[in-house]
Amino acid sequence: MRTLRALLLAGLVVAASVLTGRPAAASASELVQQLDQLAEGFPGGVGLFISDPIAGKTLYTKSPDEPVITASLYKLGVLLEAERRVDAGELKYTDVITIEPDDVVEDGSFEPVGTELTVDEALEKMITVSDNGAAQALWRVLGPANIDATLVKVGIANFHVALDHDEDNVATPRAIATFFTMLANKTLVSAAASDRMLARLERQEINDRLPASLPDGVVVAHKTGNLPALVHDAGIIFTPSGPRVVVAMTWDDYEADANAFIANVGSLVYAAVLEPPANARFGVPRTPVSADTGSKVRVTLTVTNAGSAPWAATGAGAVGLIWELDDDDDAKIASSAKPLPLPALAPAKAANLGLEIPTPAQPGLFHVTVGLADAAGNALESQGSATATFDVKAHAPFLVHDTLKAPMTLHRGEASLLVASYQALGTAGLVDHELMLAWHALDTRNGRTVEEGFAPVGTLHPGASGSFFFPLVAPNIVGRYRLAYELVEDGAAVSETTSTLVTIDAPRTYPDDEGGRTPGALPSQPTPAPSVRLPFPPPSGSIIPRIELPTLPLPKGKSTPAPTPQ
Numbered sequence: 120m121r122t123l124r125a126l127l128l129a130g131l132v133v134a135a136s137v138l139t140g141r142p143a144a145a146s147a148s149e150l151v152q153q154l155d156q157l158a159e160g161f162p163g164g165v166g167l168f169i170s171d172p173i174a175g176k177t178l179y180t181k182s183p184d185e186p187v188i189t190a191s192l193y194k195l196g197v198l199l200e201a202e203r204r205v206d207a208g209e210l211k212y213t214d215v216i217t218i219e220p221d222d223v224v225e226d227g228s229f230e231p232v233g234t235e236l237t238v239d240e241a242l243e244k245m246i247t248v249s250d251n252g253a254a255q256a257l258w259r260v261l262g263p264a265n266i267d268a269t270l271v272k273v274g275i276a277n278f279h280v281a282l283d284h285d286e287d288n289v290a291t292p293r294a295i296a297t298f299f300t301m302l303a304n305k306t307l308v309s310a311a312a313s314d315r316m317l318a319r320l321e322r323q324e325i326n327d328r329l330p331a332s333l334p335d336g337v338v339v340a341h342k343t344g345n346l347p348a349l350v351h352d353a354g355i356i357f358t359p360s361g362p363r364v365v366v367a368m369t370w371d372d373y374e375a376d377a378n379a380f381i382a383n384v385g386s387l388v389y390a391a392v393l394e395p396p397a398n399a400r401f402g403v404p405r406t407p408v409s410a411d412t413g414s415k416v417r418v419t420l421t422v423t424n425a426g427s428a429p430w431a432a433t434g435a436g437a438v439g440l441i442w443e444l445d446d447d448d449d450a451k452i453a454s455s456a457k458p459l460p461l462p463a464l465a466p467a468k469a470a471n472l473g474l475e476i477p478t479p480a481q482p483g484l485f486h487v488t489v490g491l492a493d494a495a496g497n498a499l500e501s502q503g504s505a506t507a508t509f510d511v512k513a514h515a516p517f518l519v520h521d522t523l524k525a526p527m528t529l530h531r532g533e534a535s536l537l538v539a540s541y542q543a544l545g546t547a548g549l550v551d552h553e554l555m556l557a558w559h560a561l562d563t564r565n566g567r568t569v570e571e572g573f574a575p576v577g578t579l580h581p582g583a584s585g586s587f588f589f590p591l592v593a594p595n596i597v598g599r600y601r602l603a604y605e606l607v608e609d610g611a612a613v614s615e616t617t618s619t620l621v622t623i624d625a626p627r628t629y630p631d632d633e634g635g636r637t638p639g640a641l642p643s644q645p646t647p648a649p650s651v652r653l654p655f656p657p658p659s660g661s662i663i664p665r666i667e668l669p670t671l672p673l674p675k676g677k678s679t680p681a682p683t684p685q
Contacts, residue, residue, distance in 0.1 A: 147178060150391040154179050154384065161380050163348075163372025168296035169388055170364045172303035172355070173497050174396040178363070178388075183293040186277065187368045190344030191249045192351055193288035195298055196280045197257050198319070199273070200266040201242055202312040212239035216256050221284075228252035247324045249343060273307065292366045295353045299364045302340070303355050304495075320354060328352035329365060331382035333389050344368075350377035358389045361502030395499050397438045397491050398426040401507035402469075406566075408509065409615060411516045413480045418509070420489065422461060423469040425505065432463040437494040444476060444511070445486045452479055458492040478513040482611065485511045516546040518613040519554070519579055521606055529593035529623045537591045539576060539606070542584040552579040554587075554606045554613065560594050561601040561618070570594035576606060593623050 158165045158181050167181040204210035218234040228251045229244065230236070236244070241257050244250035258266070258280070266280045278294040281287060298307070302320075305313040320340035329352045330339045341354020353366040367384050369377040402421030410416035422440065424430055430438045439458025445451055453476075462470050476487055490506040491499045500506055521541040529535050537556070554576040560569045572594065577587045602621045606614040 147391065147393050150387060150393075151179055153387050154181075157380065157383055157387070161369070161372065161376070163377065164370040165380075166292040166366070166368040167384065168292040168364070168366040169384075170296060170300060171393065171502070172300040172362055172364050173493065173499075173502060174361075178391075178393070180292070183296075184277070184291050186289045186291055187351075187370065188346065188349055189288040189290045189295075190346040190349050190351055191251075191254070192290060192295060192342055192344040192353060192368075193280050194245050194249070194254050195295070195342055195353075196266045196270055196278060196288075197254060197261065198242060198246060198316060199298070199307065200261045200269045201238065201257060202316055203269055203308050204261070205238075205315075206308050206312045210238060212237060214238045216241055216260050218252050218256050219259070222252050222255035222259065224251045224255065226251070228255075242319065243322075246319050246342060247322050249325060249345075273301070275301075292353075292368050295366045295368075296364050299340075299353065299355050299366070303362045303364060304497075317355075323354075327378050328381040329354060329356060329367070329385035331378070332386040337389065339385075341365075345374070348372070350374050350381070352381050352385075356385060356389055357501075358391075359503075360391070360393055360395070361499075363388050363391075392503065394427065395502040395504040396426075396493055397424075397428070397430060397499055398504050399423060399438075399491055400425045400505065401489055403489065403507045403509040405509075407484065407512040409512050409514065410478045412478055412482055412513045415475050415477050416511060418474045418476060418487075420472050420474055421469055422464075422472055424464040424466050427466055429466060430461060430464045432460070435494050437461075438464075439492045439494075439496070440472060440474070440489060441492045441498060442474065442476065442487055442489045444479075445488070446479075447484060447486075452485065453477055458496055461491075476511060478511060482514050483512075485513060487511055514612050517544060517615065518547040518552055518608070519543055519606055521614050523556075523604060523617065523619075525591070525602065525619060525621065527621060529591075529621055530626050531593055531595055531597055531623055532626050534590040534592045537574075537589055539587040539589070540585075541579065541587060541606075543579055543581055547579065547581045549581055551581070552608050552613065553577075554579050554608055556589070556591070556604055557607045557612070558591070558602060558604040560596060560623075561603055563599060563601050563620070566601075569600065570596055573607075597623055597625060599623075 154167065154169070158167065165181055166183065166185045166187055167179060168183045169179040170177045201210065205212060215235050215237055218230050218232055218236070220232050222228070223232055227249060229248070230250070230252050236253060236256070241253040245254040245257060263280050263282045267282070270278045270280070275294055275297045278290040278298070279288065301307040302313050302316060307313045307316065317340050320342060321338055323339070323341055323343070325343045328343060329341050330337065333339070333356070338357040339354055341352055344351035349370050351368045353368070356363045356365055365385060365388050367381040369380060400423040404418060408416055408418055428436070430436060438461045440461055441455045441458050443451055443454040459472070459474065461472065464470060474489070479485065486508055487510070488506050488508045491504045493499060519541050521539045524538040526535050539556070556574040556576050557571070558574065559571040561567065562569055574589060574591045576589050599620065599622050601618050603616055603618040605612045605616040
């Protein structure tokens with residue numbers, strides 16, 4: 120019988136999912152409280168098992184070892200045995216099975232007697248639409264005793280597939296969770312077989328339970344089960360914090376109530392934000408790292424343990440560094456073959472690590488993303504572990520080493536003399552190179568380019584060294600900027616990029632400039648009359664005019680005292 124509390128609780132959780140897309144984020148402890156409340160309000164029986172399969176942590180259980188009639192969850196065992204045989208070469212997807220009279224049941228069989236299906240078709244119908252006829256045919260062909268034996272052999276205890284039609288299929292929530300945990304870690308039969316099973320379970324078409332209250336696009340690999348008074352759903356929800364195994368088995372209640380209950384369980388698990396097994400802060404280069412194409416660049420990173428648990432140098436608690444190199448279109452170019460081991464670090468402690476990245480053969484700007492991996496090599500980003508990105512600028516091998524001398528003060532729109540002392544490198548080859556200076560005026564606050572341009576430099580002769588003298592017309596801006604520059608040939612950099620701080624002032628003007636005057640000049644004065652010019656020496660017999668000097672008044676004051684006789 121329904122209870123008022125169950126209806127109210129289910130209604131509140133579903134409403135939160137509909138209005139916000141998902142309930143408020145919860146920690147692991149909050150998730151336990153929420154699931155406890157939800158399970159206590161459910162009027163029927165409940166078996167729950169929720170875990171983080173990658174970290175190997177159990178997040179919540181309720182009656183995890185209660186044997187429960189599985190309904191269609193037994194089909195997971197059938198799927199396992201079929202994939203084991205395909206992996207071993209004992210069975211082919213193209214093999215044909217025939218639906219026989221004993222395979223058809225009253226409800227949930229979609230093919231008439233005599234229908235022929237390939238093994239692949241039968242598996243697809245059994246999982247995605249829970250076709251009972253296809254499942255019974257596979258159960259008969261594979262042999263229930265073989266299915267049970269395989270379950271035990273792979274390490275899944277307390278999962279029993281009926282040996283005949285008079286028995287029930289029975290499993291505990293923990294057993295079903297073990298199946299999906301191994302599947303998430305790709306250790307069920309093999310990585311290839313696990314991938315095939317995951318892909319098939321992700322194509323599930325009965326989505327009225329675990330996925331029902333999740334945002335669009337969330338991937339859930341799961342299998343449902345129904346019998347009178349039995350409603351189940353179990354699988355893997357791929358949350359923003361990583362995969363979560365969720366097994367919900369209910370009994371002794373109405374189907375509608377059970378569907379809503381399981382949907383709420385899925386929504387709460389999806390929204391929970393858990394601390395990743397390991398987390399870090401990364402100190403990475405802030406400016407692009409320059410490197411020759413087709414070589415390797417070594418970068419030193421600072422890695423700080425930002426989690427609450429210490430890292431071990433080896434064993435289960437070990438943490439590694441992984442990286443990926445992408446181009447400007449976010450296409451992956453290269454990645455780490457295996458994690459680079461990190462040293463043992465207590466929380467908040469840091470270590471420096473040298474990372475070697477291969478550079479592509481083509482020039483360009485590339486992006487390196489670094490992150491953490493657990494001891495098994497699994498990336499921890501999907502579980503909330505932080506990543507960091509820095510750039511690598513791959514260029515053709517440089518032709519010249521240069522040192523530029525530029526005035527500390529430039530004037531807008533005016534040319535200033537620059538001097539570049541240069542030395543040709545061995546990669547300059549045997550031919551001359553016409554060089555230009557590529558410059559970029561960068562905003563000192565954020566490093567963004569404000570203006571950029573080119574200036575002709577001169578001809579680089581192989582094996583030569585010396586100095587280039589050339590003009591640079593300052594950009595039409597005023598203020599203090601970082602001037603970054605490199606020598607280029609045909610638009611490609613042939614020297615390292617260096618920079619210097621410069622101040623760009625207003626243009627200078629002079630009195631003889633057209634329409635200009637010197638700022639702060641005195642008002643114009645009348646032009647004085649020209650002085651008389653006399654030839655020197657004077658011509659013979661010429662009369663030298665007398666120049667009368669003006670009579671100046673004598674200074675007034677005391678008379679000079681007479682000297683004292685000695």
